[in-house]
Amino acid sequence: MPGKHTTVFPLRRYSFIAAAATLLVVLVSWVAVRAVGPAQPDNRVPLLVQPTVPLGGATPAALVSASPAAASTPPPASPSPSRSASASASARPTAKPTEKTTTKPAPRRTTAAPRPPAASFTAAYRTGASWERGFIGAVQVTNTSGQPRAWTVRIAYPAAAGVRVGNVWNAQLTRQDDAFVLTGGPLAPGATANLGFEASKQVRDAIQPTACTVDGAPCRVS
Template identity: 45%
Template sequence: MPGKHAVRQFGLPRYSFVVVAATMLVILATWVAVRAAGPDERRTPILIVPSASAPSTSPGATTGQALPIASPAASTPVAAPQRTPASRVPERAIAKPAPSSPPAAPKAAFTADYRTGAQRNRALLGTIQVVNTGTTARGWQVTLTYDPRAGVRLTQAWNAEISRSGDTWTITGGTLAPGAGATVGFQATKRTRDPVRPSGCVVNGTPCRIA
């Protein structure tokens, strides 16, 4: 009688080993595929920064906000300051200095000393010494004024000419060079017996010295 082949039956432990081996192969193939593809470089990295608006309420808690990393902005060119050309002043607007006038001629200055001479009854004698203290040669005039009550009348003069206007007498002399002098004598009458002196004496606008 032929022998019967014995039928082998797989047990549970051998079946589990096959399942585990198949699972490992799938995981290995998946890992190789991921490594071959590499990370997606098109994704923008995320930067986590702490939020300054709301402080954390519990110790150790961190509140953050995801912000994309911004690329540096292009610097804006600064325009160079433009130089404004200086405006030209019209030639007509430029004030020209006025032509200088010629210096005024120096004025001649005179001094005069009046002295009363002898007085007898109703007559008197007087002398006037005139000096040119200026820098130019010029003629001169001495103006004498007396009290009307004295009634003085000049009758004669030496080295000068006499003119009258009321109670004012004018004695006119010649030209005197700078530093030169002249002495004039005159004779007069009066109505009073008392000594008489002039109430005013002026030589070319300068008061005389009355002695």
């Protein structure tokens, strides 16, 4: 009887040791699992490398716009035309109005008409004797200048009278258009010359000259 009792006790001791060892193994495994943690799925996106050669004729700009980064970035908003126009208008300097300088016209100088030079001679015409087909003309010329001068007397008659001058004394006679030109001199200052001529006419009535001048100055006709 005592020998049977000693056999049961060792079996119980061995089973306790085995249970303790099993618990220890389980505890060590649990600690290892908690330390490492459960395996998590790999959610990383694989890295995409762009090809250096454009695919399907696409330009590098098209590839960049087709990439996810370019697609996610919105294009910059362009400024509206009204804002840009107003900004450019405000940026331009405002031109100051130019002041108009009014120049007064210079006063006109009213110059008096030049006076004709003083006549160097005076002359007086008169008809001496007159008859049906002729007459005698006489002219007195006076030098009013301060030096000796030659003189020129021009006499014209109506064209219808048909006057022709013949004999002349104290002068020389020429014809210029419808005028008879009598010249002489020089005449001393203050001196007087008496000249005359004989003329014929085609009218019976007495006639007077239509023009008579001495060096451009009119004659006195009597």
